[in-house]
Amino acid sequence: MLGMVFTEFIELVEEKFSPEVADEVITAAAPANQGAYTAVGYYPHDDMVAMVGALSERTGVPAADLLQVFGAHLLKRFTEIHAPMFAAYPTYFELVAAIDQHIHVEVRKLYDQAVLPRFTVLSRTDDGIDLFYDSPRRMEMLAVGLLEAAARHYGESVRISHAEAQSPDGRAGVLFTIRRQ
Amino acid sequence: MNLPPPSTPPAGADAAAALALLQRRFERERTSRKAAEALLNEKSRALYDSAQAAREAERRLQLALWASGEGIWSWDVPTDSFSVDGLDVMGQTLRLGPCPMAELQDMVEPIDRDSVRLAFGLYLNQAAADIDTAFRGRLNGAQRWLRIRGRALTRDDAGRPTHVTGTIKDVTEQRAAEQSLHMMAQAFGSTHDALVIIDASDTIVQANAPFAMLLERPLVELEGGNLATVLGLEAPLATRGTWRGDIGLGEGYQLRHIEVAVTPVSAVAHGGGAACSIVALRDVSERRRAEDALHRQAYVDGLTGLVNRLSVMRLLDERCGGGSSRLFALLYIDLDGFKAVNDTLGHHAGDALLRDVSRRLRHVASAGCIGRLGGDEFVVVLPTGTDADEAAEFADLVIQSVSRPYRIDGQVVVVTPSIGIAVHPQHGGTPEDLLLNADIAMYAAKQLGRRRFVTFHADLDSGRQRRQHLQQLLRTDSDRDAFTFVAQSQFDATGRPIGGELLIRWQTAAFGAVSPAEFIPLAEQIGVIDRIGRQAMRTAAQVASIAQFMGLDTTLAVNLSPRQLLQDDVEAALLEACELARVPPARLCVELTESALVTDAQRVGDLLRRLAERGFVLALDDFGTGYSSLSHLRELPFHKVKVDRSFVRDLGGDPRARVMLDGIVKLCTSLGLAVVAEGVETRAQFEQLVGMGVTQFQGYWFARPQPLATWIESVAQGQVPADTLMSASAARVAA
Numbered sequence: 001m002l003g004m005v006f007t008e009f010i011e012l013v014e015e016k017f018s019p020e021v022a023d024e025v026i027t028a029a030a031p032a033n034q035g036a037y038t039a040v041g042y043y044p045h046d047d048m049v050a051m052v053g054a055l056s057e058r059t060g061v062p063a064a065d066l067l068q069v070f071g072a073h074l075l076k077r078f079t080e081i082h083a084p085m086f087a088a089y090p091t092y093f094e095l096v097a098a099i100d101q102h103i104h105v106e107v108r109k110l111y112d113q114a115v116l117p118r119f120t121v122l123s124r125t126d127d128g129i130d131l132f133y134d135s136p137r138r139m140e141m142l143a144v145g146l147l148e149a150a151a152r153h154y155g156e157s158v159r160i161s162h163a164e165a166q167s168p169d170g171r172a173g174v175l176f177t178i179r180r181q
Numbered sequence: 182m183n184l185p186p187p188s189t190p191p192a193g194a195d196a197a198a199a200l201a202l203l204q205r206r207f208e209r210e211r212t213s214r215k216a217a218e219a220l221l222n223e224k225s226r227a228l229y230d231s232a233q234a235a236r237e238a239e240r241r242l243q244l245a246l247w248a249s250g251e252g253i254w255s256w257d258v259p260t261d262s263f264s265v266d267g268l269d270v271m272g273q274t275l276r277l278g279p280c281p282m283a284e285l286q287d288m289v290e291p292i293d294r295d296s297v298r299l300a301f302g303l304y305l306n307q308a309a310a311d312i313d314t315a316f317r318g319r320l321n322g323a324q325r326w327l328r329i330r331g332r333a334l335t336r337d338d339a340g341r342p343t344h345v346t347g348t349i350k351d352v353t354e355q356r357a358a359e360q361s362l363h364m365m366a367q368a369f370g371s372t373h374d375a376l377v378i379i380d381a382s383d384t385i386v387q388a389n390a391p392f393a394m395l396l397e398r399p400l401v402e403l404e405g406g407n408l409a410t411v412l413g414l415e416a417p418l419a420t421r422g423t424w425r426g427d428i429g430l431g432e433g434y435q436l437r438h439i440e441v442a443v444t445p446v447s448a449v450a451h452g453g454g455a456a457c458s459i460v461a462l463r464d465v466s467e468r469r470r471a472e473d474a475l476h477r478q479a480y481v482d483g484l485t486g487l488v489n490r491l492s493v494m495r496l497l498d499e500r501c502g503g504g505s506s507r508l509f510a511l512l513y514i515d516l517d518g519f520k521a522v523n524d525t526l527g528h529h530a531g532d533a534l535l536r537d538v539s540r541r542l543r544h545v546a547s548a549g550c551i552g553r554l555g556g557d558e559f560v561v562v563l564p565t566g567t568d569a570d571e572a573a574e575f576a577d578l579v580i581q582s583v584s585r586p587y588r589i590d591g592q593v594v595v596v597t598p599s600i601g602i603a604v605h606p607q608h609g610g611t612p613e614d615l616l617l618n619a620d621i622a623m624y625a626a627k628q629l630g631r632r633r634f635v636t637f638h639a640d641l642d643s644g645r646q647r648r649q650h651l652q653q654l655l656r657t658d659s660d661r662d663a664f665t666f667v668a669q670s671q672f673d674a675t676g677r678p679i680g681g682e683l684l685i686r687w688q689t690a691a692f693g694a695v696s697p698a699e700f701i702p703l704a705e706q707i708g709v710i711d712r713i714g715r716q717a718m719r720t721a722a723q724v725a726s727i728a729q730f731m732g733l734d735t736t737l738a739v740n741l742s743p744r745q746l747l748q749d750d751v752e753a754a755l756l757e758a759c760e761l762a763r764v765p766p767a768r769l770c771v772e773l774t775e776s777a778l779v780t781d782a783q784r785v786g787d788l789l790r791r792l793a794e795r796g797f798v799l800a801l802d803d804f805g806t807g808y809s810s811l812s813h814l815r816e817l818p819f820h821k822v823k824v825d826r827s828f829v830r831d832l833g834g835d836p837r838a839r840v841m842l843d844g845i846v847k848l849c850t851s852l853g854l855a856v857v858a859e860g861v862e863t864r865a866q867f868e869q870l871v872g873m874g875v876t877q878f879q880g881y882w883f884a885r886p887q888p889l890a891t892w893i894e895s896v897a898q899g900q901v902p903a904d905t906l907m908s909a910s911a912a913r914v915a916a
């Protein structure tokens with residue numbers, strides 16, 4: 001998993017809770033590098049699962065909610081770091097449709113070892129889009145947070161629902177149904 | 182959703198805990214910074230390596246393009262900007278554009294413009310997977326074949342190419358080579374010669390139909406096989422380099438001679454690897470047979486299969502070469518009586534006899550080299566080490582073997598060999614001397630009575646010298662008409678002279694009187710027989726003229742040799758002689774032997790008929806020894822038949838000779854021919870002959886040959902009581 005996800009997560013915990021909570025979460029999760037993450041490195045996905053679990057336990061907030069918040073935080077960071085990219089997609093739906101074919105292609109140019117989820121566009125209209133999410137890590141709530149925050153960035157009011165599903169070619173994953181409201 | 186507010190630091194937390202937290206955070210930050218630096222270094226190195234690799238790849242691409250003579254072209258479709266770089270044309274690197282595509286198309290020869298447009302059009306409309314076309318273009322003023330290949334580098338959303346790039350290459354030489362290869366392939370397939378392409382391990386890569394025909398096996402069975410094995414060769418072919426040789430294919434009578442030429446070809450590579458060889462095969466059996474036949478013609482006697490004179494000379498050259506003193510002997514063999522067989526039974530029988538003699542010689546002389554020098558002359562070159570004694574033993578064997586009777590065309594024939602032996606080096610150091618001396622010895626054997634051998638010795642050479650000398654004398658004496666003539670009378674049963682035979686005499690200062698039996702064959706050999714013959718004709722005519730003048734009832738016979746009878750002017754010469762002497766042809770009797778009829782019976786027959794019409798009397802001489810053809814007696818206009826003197830000689834002792842003679846006389850008499858008996862030497866013979874019905878006689882018992890004047894006188898005396906005419910005629914002859 002990209003180091004940036006870890007550094008942003010720790011920053012988020014420090015910001016939203018406190019440096020002490022962040023320290024406790026790290027200590028509790030006991031990652032191999034003792035929490036010394038750098039944005040340009042790659043780290044085990046299990047570290048993130050452990051830290052989210054530790055935070056949830058410490059705060060009493062369900063992990064899914066934590067991930068959704070984290071998704072929103074990440075998107076905000078993306079808009080700051082990759083503003084030209086967002087500028088290239090004039091509408092929310094265009095951005096969402098382009099995640100797999102364009103955005104992730106650009107990500108790979110920077111992080112060639114990145115393991116990225118796949119977002120397959122199943123259908124698209126002027127007011128909605130159906131996406132099939134497919135990731136070995138199953139962090140669909142992180143994706144929900146990202147998608148909701150992106151909609152807010154574009155000023156779109158959307159309803160996002162998700163459900164377990166199978167892709168047309170038989171892969172197990174999650175179907176995101178996004179509709180303008 | 183909102184997160185719960187950050188927990189406040191525990192009140193009263195001691196500063197130590199806060200400090201510990203800060204220290205942990207600081208430690209994390211420092212560790213992560215170092216990790217980031219390490220990652221950065223790693224990324225930098227990777228970036229550098231990647232840039233280096235890219236530069237290397239670029240350099241390799243450029244090198245590959247340069248090596249292949251290819252240039253790069255690039256076409257940006259939306260801006261219609263076309264450019265070419267690095268195109269190598271005849272050693273010059275060209276750069277074209279950037280320019281609109283249309284300008285490039287102007288460079289294309291009109292004949293190929295449509296096809297180039299089509300290739301690009303199909304590609305732009307995604308009907309073709311790539312661009313790959315060849316066309317003729319005009320570059321630097323010369324027409325060149327160019328091949329252009331390319332693919333899209335980028336495409337628009339609809340998948341249409343927006344930037345196309347690829348390679349361009351001058352393929353003029355390649356196309357020429359392809360065409361040449363195509364022609365070669367056609368030649369390979371259509372030539373009548375068997376051609377095979379083999380790889381370095383003799384494997385047949387490709388072969389043409391004539392090769393399959395040559396080996397009488399299907400092509401599919403041969404391809405992939407090993408050529409050396411297919412041809413039954415032990416040593417491989419491909420490793421011989423350029424090689425030419427002959428091999429035998431098949432066995433026994435099916436053996437064929439195959440000429441094989443191997444040519445290594447580096448240009449034709451098989452499977453992109455090892456060099457190949459082209460192997461051409463040609464069946465030269467026919468040619469070899471023809472060569473063998475020529476060789477046989479040159480060195481072998483066609484009739485007998487023995488070696489010929491040329492081969493014998495080569496062998497002798499080899500044996501005598503370099504003044505060698507190697508001992509060996511040779512036999513020079515001549516068949517006695519062969520001519521008679523030829524004359525009486527014909528050439529076919531003569532040839533058969535020669536073949537039979539050859540077989541017997543082979544049988545007894547398997548160790549020697551037997552050759553036929555020509556005619557009935559053979560030579561046997563005995564093995565090295567054979568001395569005169571061994572040669573003599575050997576000659577005895579030959580005589581025993583060759584003298585046994587032969588059965589030719591159902592008839593029993595006997596010939597005997599006369600053999601001359603010469604030994605190297607004592608009888609001659611050169612092939613010519615050896616053969617000459619063996620020939621001289623053979624001649625001596627004949628002189629000594631035939632059916633024998635004579636080993637050469639120096640005295641024999643004098644016989645040869647005598648013959649040479651006589652030949653010289655003959656030349657000069659025939660020019661001078663230096664021969665003299667005598668006549669021997671012929672009588673009827675009452676003892677009355679009825680005619681005579683003109684006989685030639687030759688008196689030489691060096692050798693005294695030389696017998697016609699010796700000098701007539703020599704005169705025939707050196708071609709002076711015609712002149713001598715004319716002298717005889719003229720003399721006979723003159724003598725006959727005198728006899729006529731004297732009122733004698735007589736004819737005078739003159740002998741014509743076979744050679745004379747074949748002369749164009751023999752008839753004219755006879756008539757001229759009669760005319761000069763003013764004597765009718767009926768006063769002359771022309772005598773000839775049957776051998777004259779063998780060479781050209783038709784021509785001689787025609788001549789005899791004309792002579793008979795002119796009035797000449799015709800007599801067949803020596804009847805009963807040679808041909809003795811009854812058809813000659815029946816068909817040709819002979820008036821007389823002279824039976825051979827051997828019959829008369831054998832009358833007393835050989836009852837069979839008497840029976841035969843009796844038969845001949847009866848036959849001739851019944852055919853209306855007068856029979857003349859020659860060589861009558863005793864009264865007993867005369868009486869016996871009279872008893873048989875012979876009507877004319879010639880021989881010593883009656884009269885010896887006499888000078889011409891004496892002869893006329895004797896005839897006159899026999900016919901007419903002595904009167905004054907006698908002296909008058911004598912006076913005329915003397916004049």
